[in-house]
Each structure stands twice: as structure tokens, then as C-alpha cells.
Amino acid sequence: MTTNQEEVKLLGAVGSPFVCSVKIALKLKGIEYNYHEEDLSNKSDLLLKYNPVYKKVPVFIHNEKPISESLVILEYIDEIWKQNPILSSDPYQRALARFWSKFIHDKIVTTSIKAFRIVDDEKEREKNVEESSEALQILENELKEKFFGGNEIGFVDIVAVFIAFWIPLIQDITGLQLFPAEKYPKLYKWSQEFLNHPIVKENVPPRDLLFAYFKARYESLIASK
Amino acid sequence: MTTNQEEVKLLGAVGSPFVCSVKIALKLKGIEYNYHEEDLSNKSDLLLKYNPVYKKVPVFIHNEKPISESLVILEYIDEIWKQNPILSSDPYQRALARFWSKFIHDKIVTTSIKAFRIVDDEKEREKNVEESSEALQILENELKEKFFGGNEIGFVDIVAVFIAFWIPLIQDITGLQLFPAEKYPKLYKWSQEFLNHPIVKENVPPRDLLFAYFKARYESLIASK
Incomplete structure (x- = not known):
């Protein structure tokens, strides 16, 4: 404390x-x-x-x-602050958490944001949607327990807030099929459990506010293309 | 051991x-x-x-x-393996080492490799050379001691082997002014000290072999443009 x-x-x-x-x-x-x-x-x-x-x-x-x-x-x-550790004390588990966190940033966050922003090049946009989908599939296969951290939220879950909260927003605004529930049943279930966790719930931004904000940005991208 | x-x-x-x-x-x-x-x-x-x-x-x-x-x-x-630690035991120093290592990968390695590969778009190539130069300047200003790790080689030095060994190779093969000694006197001095460290010296690849290898790759890029 x-x-x-x-x-x-x-x-x-x-x-x-x-x-x-x-x-x-x-x-x-x-x-x-x-x-x-x-x-x-x-x-x-x-x-x-x-x-x-x-x-x-x-x-x-x-x-x-x-x-x-x-x-x-x-x-x-x-x-x-050692209380409620988010990384395991086991060096191999720590390495895996670092690997998957970097994977989420490099292969999912980057590509989804590009898919949102690139409105003037359908081919490039499609390429980014595909890359993001493939990476989500790999992550879907990795998810073995309730959370990536096991029974409790850990490092990878925290990084993956982008998948639980931001990707559905991007999907709803753009109409791009980035994270359809039926394609990623385990990840989708994870996202619901994660967003319902009391600490996550009180720390993600208000959805309607972000929706309006990103929708306006998206519309101005479309308008200027 | x-x-x-x-x-x-x-x-x-x-x-x-x-x-x-x-x-x-x-x-x-x-x-x-x-x-x-x-x-x-x-x-x-x-x-x-x-x-x-x-x-x-x-x-x-x-x-x-x-x-x-x-x-x-x-x-x-x-x-x-705890002997000869490459990361400090101080959490803030560890954070800085992680920050600068990521910076070297994101801002110097990526841009220099692009400058090597992009032979058919002068403007894009120039942009990458400039980004790499700016990042090297930031690193030049950060270097306060013999090594990034202080008196001994540490995490950032090890990651920066790309700057000491690979960038001069790329420079010699392409003729791009990526790392002129007079522009980065502290970094250049560091690179010489680093490459002369006995453990570094015996673990970098043979320069003539890599020179021939990358030169052949570069020539095939030029030929196919």
C-alpha cells in the first residue's frame, strides 16, 4: 500500500x-x-x-x-507492490506471459487499429483484419482456464483488455467482423468474465462515451478519404 | 552453472x-x-x-x-542464472533497461532493416534512415557511462549489438549514412569498447562472412527492383 x-x-x-x-x-x-x-x-x-x-x-x-x-x-x-501478483513467481510462466503480451500488442492491437484507420485501401484493410483474426485464433487455442492468469486475472488478461473492450467497439463502429462470438467461443466467454470482474468493470471507460468518440473519429476518416 | x-x-x-x-x-x-x-x-x-x-x-x-x-x-x-546479472536489482533501473531495449528494437532495428530492404522507393528509404538517425541521437544523449549497464555490459548493451555490429555492415553495403562516427561520438566509442569485450568478440559472427552474405542479398534486391 x-x-x-x-x-x-x-x-x-x-x-x-x-x-x-x-x-x-x-x-x-x-x-x-x-x-x-x-x-x-x-x-x-x-x-x-x-x-x-x-x-x-x-x-x-x-x-x-x-x-x-x-x-x-x-x-x-x-x-x-508485491500484493496480488499479476506475474507468476515461476520464471517460465513469466516468460510465457511476456511472450503473449507482446503477441497481443504486435499481432492484434496493431492490426485492429490499422483496420479501423485504413479506410481508403480495401485490400490493406482486409489484410489487417485477416492478420488480427489469425492471431485471435492462436490466442483462442491458448486459453485453457477461466483467465489467462488461471483462476485470477493476470498480466496477459490485463493486456488483453483491448480484445475484451476495444475490439467489440471497433467492430460495432466499422462493421468489420473482427471478433464474432461464434468464431472464438472461449475468448468470447473469457471477455465476458473479464469485463464482469468488479475491478475491470470500474476501470474500463464508459462504453457510450467511447462509442461516440470513436464513431466521430471514424466518420471524419471516411469523410476525408 | x-x-x-x-x-x-x-x-x-x-x-x-x-x-x-x-x-x-x-x-x-x-x-x-x-x-x-x-x-x-x-x-x-x-x-x-x-x-x-x-x-x-x-x-x-x-x-x-x-x-x-x-x-x-x-x-x-x-x-x-543469477551470476553476472544483466538487469539491475533496482526496479526503476530494470524498467529503464526494458524501455530502452524496446526503443532500440522499435526505432532503430526496424527502421535500419527497412532502409536496407526498401530499394525501390527512395522517399520511404530516406524516411527510415531519418527515423533511425533520430533514434540514435536520442540514444547518444542517454549514454552516460562506459556501457549502458554502467561499468559492465548489461541488458541494453546486449540488445544494442545490432548498433555496434549490424548497422556498420548495412552502412558499408548500402552506402547509407546510418551511423557515421563523427555524428555519434559517444555511441561510436561505446561500439568499439563493446565489440572489444572478450565475450562479445567471440560471439559476434565473422564479419567477412556476414558482409558477403548481406551484400549478395542486397544485390539480389537491387537486381529484382
Whole structure:
């Protein structure tokens, strides 16, 4: 738990799945923190000071020391606050969690976001949808228990919030068949259990707000193509 | 140190900087291992079995348990064999090492390889050279001691073998000004110290062999453009 001596701050943006992952991890561990919502069209001096390399959220600041990149932040949080571990104590299980988290970022997050953004090239868009679908199938086959972390939410589940929350949003807005329940029954069941977890439920953004936000962005992409 | 009960195996390819990183880490820790050179144009059953997701080297196999992705392998090696640690015991220093390693992969390795491969689009090539140069400048400013790891080689140095060994090769073959010594004096000095480290020296591939190999690949790219 945090003490009076500790300062824990998170620079975030409500639409970011990477920020959401960090929020879930902090809450799972019961860490209190100051949250600063960034206006990404007018970035704060704090953001530019603390993440000069990427100028992106999330930035996690612990006693004045900033860390960027959500996977790096999650590992740091798990190392500093030992309660409710999100990574196993077994080195091989830790390696697998790191592997699958990187896989989700590289093969699912990146491709789904591209499929959302690339509105002027049907072929390129289709390619990204296919890559994302193949990667989801691989993940579907990997899911053996209630959560990727076993009976409790772990590192991979937290990273996969993108699949549970953001991909259905993208699907509903674009009409792209990214995550049909019948194609991925295990992953779909996982996504429901995950979103119903009390800590996840209180830390994902309001769906209607994000829906409106991304729909407006999508429509402006379509309009300018 | 390994015991008779342990089986440590590495599937690699001589041209891969990611494999080279793993070799350096194993040697720094004094771990004996079986090395299997993959023919990437005719991948072994072992590779397909142990890395079905990416079918790429390196694959590290410890007592029949396979791990892919070089950064994940390096962390695993450091967790299993505690001697000569490559990551600091301080969580913040560990976070920084993870951040910079990812930065090198995302911003320097990826862009330099693209600059090598994209021979039919001058503008795209130039864009990648510029991105790599900017990232190297950021790294130049970060280098405060003899090595990124301080007085000893650490995680970031091992990942940066790409900068010390592969980038000068690409530069010599393509004529692209990726890493001119006068532009990056600290990084250049680091690269010389690093390549002269006895363990690095005996674990980088023979330069003339790689030069011939990549030159032939480059010429076939040029010929087919």
C-alpha cells in the first residue's frame, strides 16, 4: 500500500487501452494514485517533460521517476507492490506471459487499429483484419482456464483488455467482423468474465462515451478519404 | 552453472542479431548450451515445433520448455542464472533497461532493416534512415557511462549489438549514412569498447562472412527492383 511518503501519478487518456491496463493493475493491487487526464491534441508540459521520447500516454510517475510503455509500467508495478501478483513467481510462466503480451500488442492491437484507420485501401484493410483474426485464433487455442492468469486475472488478461473492450467497439463502429462470438467461443466467454470482474468493470471507460468518440473519429476518416 | 540434469538448447541463425544477443548473455553467465544452426530457407521440424507462432529464431529451449522472442529469452536467462546479472536489482533501473531495449528494437532495428530492404522507393528509404538517425541521437544523449549497464555490459548493451555490429555492415553495403562516427561520438566509442569485450568478440559472427552474405542479398534486391 502507498504511504504518505510515496507519490504515485498516472498521465492518461480515457480512450487508451494501454492506460486502462495500468489502471486495472493499480486497482488490483489497491494502490492509490493521482490521475491526470491528458488532452492529446494539446499535450501538457508534464507529458512532454516525462515522456520526451514518445510524448504518449500512459506515463507512470513514482516518486518523481517517470516510466513509459504500458508493458514496462505493468512489470514495474508488479515488482514494487508485491500484493496480488499479476506475474507468476515461476520464471517460465513469466516468460510465457511476456511472450503473449507482446503477441497481443504486435499481432492484434496493431492490426485492429490499422483496420479501423485504413479506410481508403480495401485490400490493406482486409489484410489487417485477416492478420488480427489469425492471431485471435492462436490466442483462442491458448486459453485453457477461466483467465489467462488461471483462476485470477493476470498480466496477459490485463493486456488483453483491448480484445475484451476495444475490439467489440471497433467492430460495432466499422462493421468489420473482427471478433464474432461464434468464431472464438472461449475468448468470447473469457471477455465476458473479464469485463464482469468488479475491478475491470470500474476501470474500463464508459462504453457510450467511447462509442461516440470513436464513431466521430471514424466518420471524419471516411469523410476525408 | 548447468548441471547434468539440465538441457539448454538454442536454435539460431548466424546472421541474426537477436540470436547473437542470446549467445552473448549465455556466455556472460557461463552457461553451456547446444547450438543448432537453422537453415531459414528450409526450417527444421524442431523450429516449427518449438516456435509454431512465429517460426523464427532465436528459440531457447530449457529442459524441453521453449521460449521465443529475444527480449523474453534474455529476461528468462537472467532470472534462472543469477551470476553476472544483466538487469539491475533496482526496479526503476530494470524498467529503464526494458524501455530502452524496446526503443532500440522499435526505432532503430526496424527502421535500419527497412532502409536496407526498401530499394525501390527512395522517399520511404530516406524516411527510415531519418527515423533511425533520430533514434540514435536520442540514444547518444542517454549514454552516460562506459556501457549502458554502467561499468559492465548489461541488458541494453546486449540488445544494442545490432548498433555496434549490424548497422556498420548495412552502412558499408548500402552506402547509407546510418551511423557515421563523427555524428555519434559517444555511441561510436561505446561500439568499439563493446565489440572489444572478450565475450562479445567471440560471439559476434565473422564479419567477412556476414558482409558477403548481406551484400549478395542486397544485390539480389537491387537486381529484382
